[in-house]
Every structure is written in structure tokens, then in C-alpha cells.
Amino acid sequence: MNTILNYLKLLRPTHWIKNLLIFAPLIFADTELSIEILLKGIPLFFAFSFLASAVYIINDLSDEESDKVHPTKKLRPIASGEVSHAEAYILMGISFIAALFLSLDLSLKVQLILLAYFIANILYSTKFKHVVILDLFIVAFLYLLRIYVGGKLWDVDLSHWIILCTFFLALFLVSGKRRAELNNLGSKKKNSRMVIRNYNEEFLNHLLTISTTSVIVSYALYTVSIPKPYMVYTSIIVAFGLVRYLYLIYNNNVGEAPEQAVFKDGWVIGLFILWLALVSYIFFRF
16 A cells, blocks of 8 residues: 555646646636537547656656655655655656657647657756756746646647746746755755755745746736626636745745645635636627
8 A cells, every 4th residue: 555655646647737727728718618628628638647657756756865854755655665756667667658658649749749848848957957047947838838838738839928927937936946945955055956056035036936926927928818798807806826836935925836835825716716717708808
């Protein structure tokens, strides 16, 4: 039983929530949703998720030594020794094959984006993750690929403002993640990855401010660029949600696991549900 739990920890299925971004284009598409349309995204969601799991294993293998000195990452299956390298490679291969199988019936454009995601992750794991600032932008770009591949799957033209908004939102999340990781390391920072040692809290605070502002502005510009009345007022909800999460980053240091933090704060959950409900109503009512 413990072995299965360790395998699941290695695959990180809780992180698959990020891949729900592939459905985001449907929110901004001026078309009527149906079960058939939604079901079309299921194979892509799991293909992306298994591919991401394979990448997580690659990252854990490459970060094994630095993870051992991290207060929480040292509990990861590879760093703690609960899962051997051989087991990790086998699990990585199974995940990759599962992703490949699920992507067979997808269009060539979608398959190429999945391939680009995998290659970008390999480059990140082997080189770019060690380059200050570039590491943040690469991770933000990987988030962007999720919404972009959804647009290609359903043939939805995404607004340039939404693309920029997604990128800056991802940069906001990854900056908060770096800040929390830096704080959690404390005096052990000198033993962590080189790129972490080159960051400081003040710089990351500035980056959080810049990215927060960029998300709000780009989203607001999107709402006034489309012929949908009242969409502009949803910018207030977006701003409230970002400021609330920013508050949690500064006061509770939650940024290191955003996929968990969003489910633990009632304000964030409530604001997201309210935003989703209003956007859906505006798009399908007007």
C-alpha cells in the first residue's frame, strides 16, 4: 500500500488541476457548450497530465540532491529513497506511453504542441532551470501552452489579451512559488539549487507586484475589447482574487503549492466560482 502511495506521490495527480487550463478557451468561446464538446477534451486532459507526470519524475531525478536539503521536498519519494531510480524510470516510461496512446486520435497540431511541451520541459530540466529569471519565464510559457492547445483542439481563436493574461498569471504563480521556496529554505538556501541562491525576497516581491498588475490590466483590456456588455465588471472579481492570493503569499507563505492553496481558502474558491458563473452567464445570455 505504501508503495502505491509513493508512486502516486511521484506522479503528482494533485498537480493535474493545472491541466484544466485546456478547457479555458471554451469559457471565452461564443458557442453553446454540450457534453460532446466537453468530452472531446478528456483525452487531451489525461494525455497532458500523464506527460506532465513523466516530466515531474524527470525533475525529481535531476533535483534529488537539492531536494534532500529542502524542508518539504526531502519527503518526495526519490529524495527520501522510498522509490528507487529503476522504479522511477519505469513509472516515467509508463506515463509517457499512456500520454502517447491518449494522443493518437488528436490532431497533428495538438500532437505537435504536446511534443513542444515535452521538449521545453526537457530543456528546462537540463539547462534553463539553472538560469535566473529565464527559469520563471519558461515555466510561465508552459502554462501558456495548456490554454493554447485547448484553443487548437476546439478551434477557438484566443484573444491576444487573454494569452497575455494567462502568461502573466502563470508568472505571478511561479514567482510566488519561488518566494515561498526561498523562505522555507531559510539558512539552508546555500545548499539549494544555484538558481534559488541567486534570488532574494525583495526582487521576487517586485516581480509579484509587476505580474499582478499585468494580469489585471491585460484582463481588463480583454473585457473591453469584446462585444460583451458587463464583462468589464468581472475585472473587479479578478483583481479581488489576485490581491487575496497575494495576501496569502505574504502572510501565510502559501505560494510553494498553489494547486493546494486555492482549495484551502474560501475566499479564493468563492471568487473563482462567482467569476466563472458571471462570465458563463454573460457569454451565453448576451
